[in-house]
Amino acid sequence: MVYKRVCITCNTEFETNHPKHLNCSKECNSIYRVNQRYKRENNDWQRYFKHLLSTKKDHTLTVAELVGKIAEQNYKCALSGVELTCNHERGNIIQTNASIDRINAGEEYNYGNIQLVCRAINSFRGNLSIEEFKFWCEEVVKNAIQK
Ligand SMILES: [Zn+2]
Known part of the structure; x- marks a missing residue:
């Protein structure tokens, strides 16, 4: 048949x-x-974090910790304050999606050393310390205002 x-x-x-x-x-x-x-x-933080953790090695984080962390942050990016999302679209990087950011980039991913930030901020920050990152953000804003 x-x-x-x-x-x-x-x-x-x-x-x-x-x-x-x-x-x-x-x-x-x-x-x-x-x-x-x-x-x-999509719109399921449990599943979203479960998948996010499956992509990371060398961490001691649990889904429950991340769900707690995002509630603690009021579902907002720890650095920019934008509302975090957990939506995927094929072929599209959603810049407001939550990602795990190490506060001290030289240390490992553990609960005390992480915060949730949006994708955009995570990629802008790269390996900069938070102080350096803020410095460069301020420089960009100052320069943009002058123009
Ligand atoms: Zn086909």
Whole structure:
């Protein structure tokens, strides 16, 4: 038995002998699985942090600690104060998504040494200390105001 289907990911027609296949190819299947994971994680801090921690080595953090930390921060970025989000979109980096920032970049990821900041701030800060980061932010703002 051959089934005619339309791929749920790329909308291309395909044939399959398996009635449960939704995707036309391995590639579409992996895109589909990532999209499904994103859907589950969106607006679900537990799942979002669980995945975030799975991408990090050398830490002693737990999902419960991160959920506690974000509540403590009122769901706002510790450095910029913008509202943090936990949404994924394929092919799109959401700059307000929460990320784990080490207060002292030379130390490890442990509860006492982390804060949650938005993606944008985390990438701007890089390896700067918080003092250095603030200095450069101020310089940018001063310069931008003068222009
Ligand atoms: Zn496809």
